[in-house]
Amino acid sequence: MRSTRTRLTGWLLVAPFCLCTLLFYVYPALRGLSLSFADGWIGEFKPSLAAWGRVFSPNFWKSVLASGRFSLYMLPFTGIAVAVVVGMQHLPKGFCTGVQTALYLPTLAAGVSMSLVWKTLFHPSKGLLNLILGTETLWLADPAIAPISITVVQAIPTLGPLIYLMSTFTAQIPDTLYEQARLDGCGFWRSVFRITLPILTPVILFAVASALMTGSTMFAPVMLLTGGGPAHATSSLTWLIYETAFIGGDLPRAAGTSIIHTIATLPIMVMLYRSIWREI
């Protein structure tokens, strides 16, 4: 008697989550697929293959390149996070909390606040960055430098959570392990490579995967700082899709691009969350 009733209430309990998943994830994904095999303007789509012909335009490849660049430039920040966590080991707890908090503040300002501030700092003649560095760099107008500038704006706020996360891993390593290693004649670098990094490997993989994802999904700083320019150098795939759909009005082509984007990022997503299959 227990089981039937229990199960029924069980399905009722999971219903809101599952129905919302169907409505806002599964249905849109299928709709996106069907939209890419249609053509026309909003409200009057007809079945057609024409949109796919427009997907692989020169701008698409420029966006692929820009996304790749962003991903590549994101990677050093993972390294910085690892370095900070390794550096914090064996230091007084109060100091570490201070550093963690300082690095978390930019996370709270991520998106619009950070973009507005950096836009000001990047200004070539009146910005403080050139003043401090004594340079005359065009931070947002030079196609070679703009992707780096945009990445910095996006990447600094990712450090805070990542460092919290990595610290929970290093906190599990007993201090005696390091003492033992030192007694055995193991230097600082050796104990970093032999003890700390192996423990951190899963987080580092996670961080690398999310850095790769961030590259192609970069949006707020692109919109607020460069608008995809100069010469499409900062046009991430998400920006291209937004631009095609909502500025150009070509929804089918944008849908096609987003399907390619999804397929391309699927391996990264699987890498990000691969352990779910084992753990659940």
Next chain:
Amino acid sequence: MKYKVAFLLIISAICLIPLVFMVAGSVKPPLENLLIPPTLITANPTLENYQSLLKYPIGLWLLNTMIVSGGFTVLNVLFILLFAFGVVFRIGPRGRLLTLCCVAAGFLNPSLLLIPRYLLIRSMGLFNTRLGMILPFVPIVIMGAPAVLYMRTIPRYLLDAAEIDGAGPLKQFFSVIMPSVRPLAAYLGIQSVMRVYDMFLWQVLIAPAHKVKTLPVGMGIVVSGNLEERIMSFPNFSLNMASAFVTFLPMLAIFLLFRRYFKTEAFHQGVMR
């Protein structure tokens, strides 16, 4: 030791400098931005920039932000917890497959969902509404996984005891489950609030009307994009800094109030091993 401390201090300083300039720039008289070379810190601090912000409906935007983030957080956390409760304690072996299917939906790239969701929300008549900004992201499916994993650590006998005492499923959920999953709920809550600030693109698209804009969109698009605010064809940097600071404040408040819960990133662990 010395090097480590120096390294950490330098990194912290680099990350904090933009925020320092944000505060310092927001009290700079607007005309001072035209000086060459620009001043780092002004000698004549002023609140003029914050006063110029007052001609925009900031209170309303803040209210909208609170409604959107609050509504989203409550719905998201509630749905995820109910789901995990149902899967772990009620459905039985099929729950595992259900979780995998739902979580797999989280592998879809957000850009794929953007356009169809836009069409869907428009056809539901939710264009330019706060509900339209909340709904399409409920639930954050990927968080179903840590929730289910955490829920499994709750001993079954707690629920059995409650059931013998005659508690129904909802009563069990609110008086047995909720108190024991508080750290999980806090983690889900913090993550949800942080996400809302990330949903800039969606909020720009779905709510172009001034009266339903959130604070980040209002500040990022309306204030900084207003050509009338320019000074001799240069953007008004001081005003931009002031709007950045005002956008930052609500998040800072949440951080200061719930600081200890921000360290619960550990819940990613189950998803990462």
